[in-house]
Amino acid sequence: MSPDGDAIRVQNLVKSFGGRRVIDDISFAVKRGEVLVIMGGSGCGKSTLLRHLIGVLRPDSGEIWIEGEETTRMNHDALARVRRKFGMLFQSGGLLNSMTVGENVALPIREHSTVDHKIADLMVKMKLELVGLTGFENLRPSEISGGMKKRVGLARAIALDPTILFSDEPTSGLDPVMTAVVDTLTLDLVHKLGMTAVVVTHDMTSAFRIASKMIMLFQGKIIAQGTPDEIRASANPVLKQFVDGQADGPIPLRLSKGDYLKHLIG
Numbered sequence: 644m645s646p647d648g649d650a651i652r653v654q655n656l657v658k659s660f661g662g663r664r665v666i667d668d669i670s671f672a673v674k675r676g677e678v679l680v681i682m683g684g685s686g687c688g689k690s691t692l693l694r695h696l697i698g699v700l701r702p703d704s705g706e707i708w709i710e711g712e713e714t715t716r717m718n719h720d721a722l723a724r725v726r727r728k729f730g731m732l733f734q735s736g737g738l739l740n741s742m743t744v745g746e747n748v749a750l751p752i753r754e755h756s757t758v759d760h761k762i763a764d765l766m767v768k769m770k771l772e773l774v775g776l777t778g779f780e781n782l783r784p785s786e787i788s789g790g791m792k793k794r795v796g797l798a799r800a801i802a803l804d805p806t807i808l809f810s811d812e813p814t815s816g817l818d819p820v821m822t823a824v825v826d827t828l829t830l831d832l833v834h835k836l837g838m839t840a841v842v843v844t845h846d847m848t849s850a851f852r853i854a855s856k857m858i859m860l861f862q863g864k865i866i867a868q869g870t871p872d873e874i875r876a877s878a879n880p881v882l883k884q885f886v887d888g889q890a891d892g893p894i895p896l897r898l899s900k901g902d903y904l905k906h907l908i909g
């Protein structure tokens with residue numbers, strides 16, 4: 644834990660790909676037990692920011708402090724030790740079809756712990772019960788619904804009782820009821836297991852339901868951050884367009900800044 648009690652602290656993070664700044668001087672902090680929601684349009688850098696937080700990408704500059712340890716300059720072993728505290732739910736789901744639901748949830752247990760397989764089985768059953776999927780352990784991901792896959796992903800993410808849960812679009816493609824189920828689960832886990840959560844979403848209902856703090860990204864920068872009430876009350880036109888889901892506003896349709904006509908005729 645950093646001296647001021649933050650679970651995560653990001654300072655002046657910068658990352659460019661091919662000369663384009665995708666993360667542009669981002670700073671924020673998340674306290675232990677908070678649910679931080681990262682919002683923003685497609686391509687604004689949400690997943691890239693998450694990949695930095697979990698140590699898959701290294702920034703060009705800036706710092707990331709996880710429970711008091713700076714991770715961007717850590718060697719592989721030190722980083723692996725910190726990452727054992729993390730649970731990750733990937734945007735693509737990331738379940739392996741060659742394995743059963745139970746085997747998928749057991750993956751991190753087998754990879755990162757030395758418990759014997761009876762204990763591992765028990766741990767898998769407990770996590771599947773937490774996400775309401777008791778009895779489904781022998782099916783394959785291709786045999787269950789999208790909502791169930793998300794819950795299996797969540798069970799796998801929490802398999803080793805992480806202290807920080809990272810979720811990238813945990814509710815995309817789900818119906819409103821299943822979205823509420825996954826949101827409630829996330830909140831339950833945060834409360835029951837005492838976790839901190841960082842959730843990327845562009846589902847506004849979901850965002851306001853789970854967030855204790857929100858940040859809005861736009862073209863790689865944080866353009867607003869605060870509590871859900873502060874975000875709702877913000878007069879920032881980009882934020883308002885996003886929260887209200889309006890087609891017209893300052894958010895551009897095209898991401899490229901080049902001249903379209905020139906590009907078209909070469």
Ligand SMILES: Nc1ncnc2c1ncn2[C@@H]1O[C@H](COP(=O)(O)OP(=O)(O)OP(=O)(O)O)[C@@H](O)[C@H]1O
Nearest residue numbers: 660661665683684685686687688689690691692734
């Ligand atoms: N490894 C990479 N190499 C080059 N460009 C990248 C790389 N990773 C991400 N980008 C670019 O960074 C930008 C942000 O991508 P990112 O995946 O973070 O967006 P996002 O906000 O998660 O979008 P979405 O809501 O669609 O998931 C995109 O323009 C993407 O092309």
Ligand SMILES: [Mg+2]
Nearest residue numbers: 689690691734
């Ligand atoms: Mg993304």
